[in-house]
Amino acid sequence: MAFLHNIRTVAKYEAKTLRRSWFFRLFSLGALFIFTILNIGFFSPIGDENWELVSISSSVPYLNLYLLNIGQAIVVIFLAADFLKRDKKVDTNEVLYTRPMSNFEYLIGKTWGILSLFLALDLVILSIAMLMNIISKSMTIDFMSYIYYLLIIPVPTIVFSLGLAYVLMSLVKNQAITFLLLLGIAALDIFYLWFRMGSLFDYMAFGLPLFKSSIIGFDNLRLIVNQRLLYFFLGMAMVLTTILIFKRLPQSKFHRGLSIVFLILFASGAAICGFNTYSAYRNEINFKKLVVETNRKYENRNFASVTDAEIILDHKGKKIEAIANLKIINDSKSPLNSYLFSLNPSLTITKVTSAGIELDFRRTNQIMEIDPKKILAPGLTDSLLISYSGSINESFCYPNFNDKVTNNPYRIIMLNINKRQAFLGEKYVLLTPECYWYPVAGLNYYPTNPARIKIDFTKYTLAVKREDGLSAVSQGRMKNDKEYTRFIPGNPLTGVTLAIGNYKSDTLRVDSVEYISYYFPGHDYYKNDLKEIRDTIPFLISGIMRELETNFATKYPFKTLSLVEVPVQFYSYPRKNTQTRGEVQPSMVLLPEKLSTIENAGFHKRFTRQKRWMDRNNQILTDKELEVRLFNDFIRNVFISGENYTFVNGVASNEPLRYRLGPSFYFFKNNFYSSDYPVINAVFESHLQHLTHEGKSDDFMTGFGALSDNDNANLILKNSSFRDLLSKNPSGDTIRNVLTVKGDWLFNLLRSKAGLTEFKPWFAEYIDENRFKKVDIQKFSEDFKARFGFGFYPELDAWFNSKEQPGFLISGLKATEIIIGERSRYQVVFVASNPESVSGIFNIAFRTSGSKGKELLDMKIALSNSQSNNGGGSKFFVDATGRGMDADNISKIVFLGPNEVKKIGIILDAEPRAMLVNTLSARNIPGEIEFPVNEIIKAKRETKEFSGEELLKTMPPYTEASEVIVDNEDEGFITSKLNITSPLKSLLGIRNRNGKRYLQISDWNTPEYWQPVVLSTYFGKYVRSAVYTRSGKGDKKITWSTVLKESGYYEIYAYVGKTTERISVKTGASDDNSENKDDENGDDNKFKDMHYFVYSDQGADDITLDYQHAEGGWNNLGRFYISSDTAKVVLTNKSSGRLVLGDAIKWVKQD
């Protein structure tokens, strides 16, 4: 056919021409070099073989094409834009235009030529990748994924880029402007549009989740097909548009007609695919809104509690049919005239009966309201049989979460993974309680109080109809009969999970717990990798479990622990009402396929790497010992500490806390509830599970500029009560911070009343006695009162509803060495006051000379090296004093009533170096204040031992009568507002950071304005803050001014808050246990000369204060006569150091 012949001819010579262009040659040679190195580095046996990448083999073509595609998209722009320019410039092309070919044939030929050339390059690079894939011992090969990714990633991108370049070049007719426009569009995709509107604008598939599971393949084919076809069709439509506007007289009406027809078809196809892509995104948002609004209507209604649930389920392809036999109890204080349940909205209820009588029901989206035809009085029970069938709508699961991939990235290295909350397919099923696949008497989200949660401990039994070749997995003892697999859990559960798939399993019994691993065929690689310790594993597990039980002061409550492999796409969002993630279920952890998101699960590679390292360092460790180390390391990181963070561009790319076993020791076992304070369970969980924070790295890397979570929470609580805050639906991070602070406060109160040593065993016993039961907080208060004589319930009113905060002032710290008996002891005495109108508590800890380790601030911030020697990224955890079940790290808790002053005495065995005060929920920022103990006084013989608290009558003065202090928090402090926004920033709407929020000093991002920072060594009444800026020419100023009542001579002082203590910083990059060199007085290099202009009757004196030689505290600037009313001191940003810091100025009247 002449048609195809002409297209082939043009394509052949276009490709030939392009192949000979230096630009393409450079690009392809560069790409070949880079990708060969990359593939060797990532995937070959001599390379890194990063477990996250090699565990699922589809990541090989995905990674290659993902990266190559970005480069290609840019190169195509240049080549394609060059195309029409060349056609115009090269006069010899005119002889081709007079040949008998249509414009359609010519442009399609050109397009195919360029496309085929790039695809050929892709194929070459994929061949290199495949070679590595074949020779790698750690990977299987997924041949089909090579084809899929080739079609999915580069083809639509190149076609779209070509089409866009053609059209723009035809219309703009200026190559330079076209380049700029096209590059702008590419940059816009990469930096701004890639995740917006469900990846609608992401033509490069830069943020589109394309990860292919080895279990279920692509799980989001509909989105992938629509989104990629959108750009393929759009590209083709633009190519066809170019054909119609091409500057050559058309040859054939037929082909012109054909172009118009195809243009209409492709444009329509693009419109349909674009609509599908957008509507999927929009529908999800709308659906979530609908769920929230429906919940809002029902959140104040009473729900029964489900005590027993027998679920019979028939898996029918992409649907389920189920019958739930529920036993409910009205455990509220009011009678129930209707029964409310939530059920996934895609499940249709067919019938509801009670005692054989069919009941009426009404369905409002996810809510099912059953008319029982009677009233269920408080305490009474009823039974219901609910038949339902259908599929699962996953948008229902986390209705408050409008997925912003930037906030919750889910990637393997840089490869985007689709987030799924449930699977219901022919070959695989995963239904967790979060998708409400059975009726639940409660709401999945309470809009006016997102921290509220309703938990029922229910005795579940589950019967699942078996399908050929598939196994069902759930909690409890498994029994197979003719048709059904039945599960009977040994304990009541907060929810039940069902997985159906081609599972294999291994069981290990350790102590009284059965550990069952469910995995897919061929995915049990770890057995071989850890074969040396096969016999030792039970002991290791036993040890780890005992450690967990000790940490949580309670026994593991279940008889089994199932580790279930699930497709990598399974992802749970962090919730506002619990810190427990959906990956951890009662007696079950859902682990990603082949542990692919867990970097240190690559045992084989880690083994060989460490072995090599040990050989080089002459260390001797047997294979078995090394495997033990790897196993322990893995278990601790994944199930206990969750430390193994990996950061990409400062954002945590993984979420290791997802698999922690903590919830098994509280959340799945105990529940404290309160109708008055429906946040109480989340508060208890936050405190007891000892969880700190999960989410963005910069929020908890306090040492790197961000404020601590505690301080953030206290700043938030400064302006609103706990109740008000919750009703404003704050972010998950805010809620978690506030819950933790409130929990810390409450438990410190309880400990202060019960006694530090008495509380722990009592409470451990209490929660053990009440396991799998719901405990009303009022009852708990009464039980506490019965034991310790203090009912805390009345305190909760202010705790929840008041926005007043206490504020603590500490003064007169004195440490004395005294002899008690025959022994030398250390008495620390100080005065603590609370000048505010509400009571408060704070706790005290000490860093002593006998502290473990080398002067570590181990109770404040521990920047810890991972126990692993994998040389991965830095790992951090922040540990506050007095949190968790085990609060042994505090010495005393002090309760101070409104306007109360107390003298506090504490006797210590070891010499104190510093006193650490955690003010918990108070006005003090930072809340964790360190008071260095600079001097130990030798006691006189008659010195009496003082331990405890003594109420004082007078409030100690904040300042002396002869002095006037102006702090940076005071009214007399003014900062220059010089913070000019550049015209480009204005145009793009980028606002400068205004420095209103407190931070800590950052070495990396020094501000051009005066940024408030907090540190316990800075001056301040409650807020120990200062301001700092980048040094400059003296154009930025801060001024302290005050009105002095009397003329005369004044000594003027400037406050310098210095970090005088050692902070040991260790990073994960270190392979041994040696500490890095201590960074003592680390500020010294940043701060040097500070120029204070002191205004007096003599005019303005430039007084230079050398920070490096200054005292920590008040530094004298000189003696000046001041007769005028207003006195002022100005500090500019002029300095030879990198930063300038200003805090407070003191004028002291001289007699």
Added chain:
Amino acid sequence: MKIEIQGLNQIYPNGNHALKDINLEFGTGMFGLLGPNGAGKSSLMRILVTLMKPTSGVVLVEGQDIQKHRKELRSILGYLPQDFRFFTALKTWEFLDYSGSLAGLKNKRERIAEVDRLLDQVGLLEVRDRQANRLSGGMKRRLGIAQALIGNPRIIVVDEPTTGLDPDERIRFRNILSQLSQHDVTIILSTHIVGDISSTCQGMALLNKGELVFSGSPENLVKNAEGHVFKLTLSPYDYERVKEHYNIISTIPVESGWEVQIVSDTAPDFESISLIPNIEHAYVYFMEHKLHTELGE
């Protein structure tokens, strides 16, 4: 091939009226289109090869309107444009192969054989594998004619083919065209170099400022000039006088002054010899003298 041009007008967006109501008819053989720069020759050529659509009028090839039957025309057309210098990164034979393939030579073996035959014919076989961009100006022209010939076209349009060529190349090129004109093809040769219109042109047309000022055979053009071309030997003083009143064709310095050739309707007042005009004389007589005289310019 009978080609009829009827009422052809070309007005560019800038208002330039490049072709004004051109009516012309010619058949097989070589047809010369002569005119000064800017006469509208290239516009006419581009319309003839379907690179451009006329503002009005039609061009019929064997009675078929070429704007309605572009495919048919393009399939029998060979075209060598005025500018033929810049190539994409293709070798000499590849460029020819590309053209041949688009001209309908689908069989690769036959096409390669044809490519080599034509390269041989135009004397480029030795530089077959050289990058086309690296050929000399003359070689590029020969490559141009080779690509115009590939696929046995029935109509060959060559626009200003000898511009910028050295005399040897020009002669070689004219010879190629002469040989071609022996076959059953229509060659339309556009040029502003009168010498290019060789005696092999069966027909020719003169274009001036977009208008057709003459059409017919070269002999007719020459005949028009008979008795109007004179040779004079002049003193420097007389030379100045002659220059003021006559169109001088050529000036050669001689011992006594200047030997000049002029065109004039009547014999000049000076001693002169009447010459037998050639086509160059005829062109000057027509363009410089007759048109000026008739138009009163």
